[in-house]
Amino acid sequence: MKRTLYFVAALLLASSSALFAAQSGAFIKPETAAKTIAALREKFPAQSERITLGVNQAARVWTKDDGSAAEFADFCSANFLTGAALDTLFDKIEEQFEYIDGHFTALYAQTHRAMDVNTGPLHPADRIFASYSPAAHLQEDMFATKLAFSVLLNFPVKTLKQCSEEGPSWSRRQWAQARLTKLFAYRVPAELEQELAKSLAAAEEYIGSYNIYMDHVAGADGKPAFGPGLMLQSHWGLRDELKGLYSSPAANLDRQKLIQTMMTRIISQEIPAQVVNSSQTLWNPVDNTADGAQAAREPDTRYKIWLHNFKTYQLEAPYYPNYPTRRDRTFNLEKEIPEAQAQALFEQLLDVGAAGKVGALIKKRLGRDLLPFDIWYDGFKARSEVPQEKLDALCRKKYPTMQAFQDGLPAILEKLGFEGDKADFIASKIEVQDCRGSGHAQQADMRGEKAHLCVRFGRDGLDYHGFNTAMHELGHTVEQTFSLYEMDHHFLRGVPNSAFSEGFAFMFQDRDLSVLGMDNPGGKTAALKTLDNFWAAREIAGVALADMQAWRWLDAHPNATPQQLKEAVASAAKDVWNKYYAPVFGVKDSPLLAIYSHLLNYPLYVPNYPLGHIIAYQLEDYLKPRALPAEMERMCKIGGIIPQEWMKQAVGTGISARPLVSDALGAADGI
Ligand SMILES: [Zn+2]
Incomplete structure (x- = not known):
């Protein structure tokens, strides 16, 4: 982060x-x-x-x-x-x-x-x-x-x-x-900004309180299908629960199917209104009854909220004469990648050939045909070959306190290949902090100030998970240091957007074991990581395409009703599904891509995720066989110009999903 x-x-x-x-x-x-x-x-x-x-x-x-x-x-x-x-x-x-x-x-x-x-x-x-x-x-x-x-x-x-x-x-x-x-x-005008903030806050509130009491969700036998006390937010909570169920795929299949049915009921707004954020009734998602009886559905609130955001964004149009729609503004002004280019990159990523191979591998591992919810397949997570306890003990011994990690920064940087003076210089510009959350990096914006590397130290020091996160955040802070202290112009400080910084962060994180003096796992572990990355990037690229198609429809139908928008969103999700997922999954017409909550509370933000996957991977792929310190320093000096031009200057070609797609193909072969 x-x-x-x-x-x-x-x-x-x-x-x-x-x-x-x-x-x-x-x-x-x-x-x-x-x-x-x-x-x-x-x-x-x-x-x-x-x-x-x-x-x-x-x-x-x-x-x-x-x-x-x-x-x-x-x-x-x-x-x-x-x-x-x-x-x-x-x-x-x-x-x-x-x-x-x-x-x-x-x-x-x-x-x-x-x-x-x-x-x-x-x-x-x-x-x-x-x-x-x-x-x-x-x-x-x-x-x-x-x-x-x-x-x-x-x-x-x-x-x-x-x-x-x-x-x-x-x-x-x-x-x-x-x-x-x-x-x-x-x-x-400030009043308009406030209006927009209000609209987004209402969406946030709707999403924030959209909880399902899972102990009041009935399975096929009519009895609660999940353990007591489990309450999940849509869609993240539901999705993460579904992902976790891959730990025993065969035993948990029915529950995964149940969550998928719940999601489709939310998308179609057939979900009984009384089961949202309430534990008063037992919901049976399959026959869609509440306490055994038919109940009034949610009255398209999801799409009313989406429509309200759209209409509020329309009020801004007069202030952007060249960019009348929210799509124009978000792609050309914020992401600085034209919509057509983003679309082409996502289509490249969604390549059915590579996905077919990876899909076949998942099918083999699960021992069954693929189902739509397998877009969230979670079985490619690589496990370290070194026992966790050994790694924890090693990290705690090396970094028993926050100060020990701060003092250890120059040595870590030298292990990564930075020369002594450079390592000392970088380390002197980074302040380590003990984090409340899992970890983050905060840049400085003027020379003389330090970047903050925030990571969680337990009572016994940094465990392996903490160290792995710290390496990731170190990648961010080294980028932030170069792109501030070695920048020729203040207005060019930084990198074009956070995806570029993530590329460096992942490179550092990947080298965590070699910094600890162990061999970095190659072969299978690396292949699993690539497959995991590809499958996740592909999933969110589909959501992005559906999101973009829905907004294009809205621009063409500005007077739509919530019900019409609901139908348009479902058909956008199904179109994308049928083109890029159905050939891999063998199932047609799934609306599942439309479950994403960001579609409501972060309008048109979703495309940032697949762009991030693509950019970060391309950067990692370029850096992998090269000497990290010199290349990274050179790239960070390019600064905050537009993304495509940055990538050209950094790696010699524009932004491309090809490295990720072709590595995924290779990885699927090698597993
Ligand atoms: Zn990060």
Whole structure:
């Protein structure tokens, strides 16, 4: 896991100059913009193009509260810069923003510290501080001070298309400027942001309290099929229970089938309303009765909530002239991978040939034909050949305290191949903390601050599981250190998104045993890991495709009813199923991919998961046969440019699912 703190909730990229032309609905009228442009052109005849672009960029987001039309013209006249003054403006902004971002991140880490770090029992005040978001108003403040307008007036906003096509020939400084203008290119009114937050919070609440009392779920014999006290949240809890049942697949098959039936009842909303979050009645999912009788179903609430999110996102459209739909915005502005490219990557990953081989292997291992819920097959987990107790004892002896692990960092880095000085330098920029959760890494945003490596230390020190997690988080923090301390521009710090950081984290995690002085398991263990990774990536890629298809349908049917949306989602899930899963599973028309809760509370976030699998694996695959330290340092210096260009500079080709697919094919052969 990796945490990234963005100083503006949505970092948004902008559109081409034509679309930035002052609009008739905007506060600054086209006549005002034209007059301002003419006056500036007289003063700077050689800067005609920059003036038109800059004035229009600023005019589009200037509101009544920012000042009158005359004040706008005066602002432009006084703040349009050229030559050395323009260069200095950018240098000053970068210098100040390193300070601003760096301190906001440090402030965030400090106010959340008690929640994250094991500081003893939580006090009510800890929760209050943890709800504080120090940088929440920064964008607003930057418009209020007019710094944002100065940026838009002087530097060009770049679209994803421009970044892709022209980016390869840009200087580092031009990339950094493109990242700066992205911060202010769009200005959504705060009331609207709140409206959206409210809609998402309602979805979160619905999902958060969607529990099923499993001891009130009846099996074929009419008696409760699960143990007393078991309450599961949909869909994670249900899915994880189903996964756990693979420990004895034959004995647990009926219960797995029962969970699958429950899921389909939730998707179709045939589930009796009274069994959701309630232990008052005994639900029989197969004949769908409550206490033996027919009962009123859930009234399509699931799709009402989805629709409400869609309609709230529609309200933002006027503020994104080039990106009218939520799909446009999430792919082009947030993920920075065009929807069509993401679609093609997922289809590559869903390759039926490789899946057929892996599916046949699962079938053999289970001793039965595949069923739809086997998308969650959990039997590829590799077990270490060294007994767990031996590993635990070794780790505890080496790292009996948090300080011992902190002091041990340079030696671990040297084992990974980093030279002494470099290892000492990196270790000096990482602070180890005792975690409340299982582990995470928190980057720093200014030089002088340290990245935080948070991992759980038991009373006897770090056990093997903790050490394995610590290695993963170390991968994140080493990336964070290089991409901050060795970066040429503040606005290019970091990596394009968390998937890139995960690639490094997995590399470190994979080398945990060799760091402990043991041989890393090769052969079968590595093959099992690849198969597990492939099967999980493939499962979530299907959900992503169904999610995208459902949103495309919504864009074409904005006045849909919840019931119509329900049918469209089921048919999207079945379409994807029939194309990519039915040939492998031998079962048609399963709607199971639509059970994901993220579809409601994280609209269009699901595609990030398969993208993450693909990117992280491609990076691992490239690094595996190479010397990690030098390659990693080189890659981390590329910084926060767009994902496709980063990958090209890092490994020589764009993002591709091929390494994972072909390794899975090879692994299936070798098992
Ligand atoms: Zn991670």
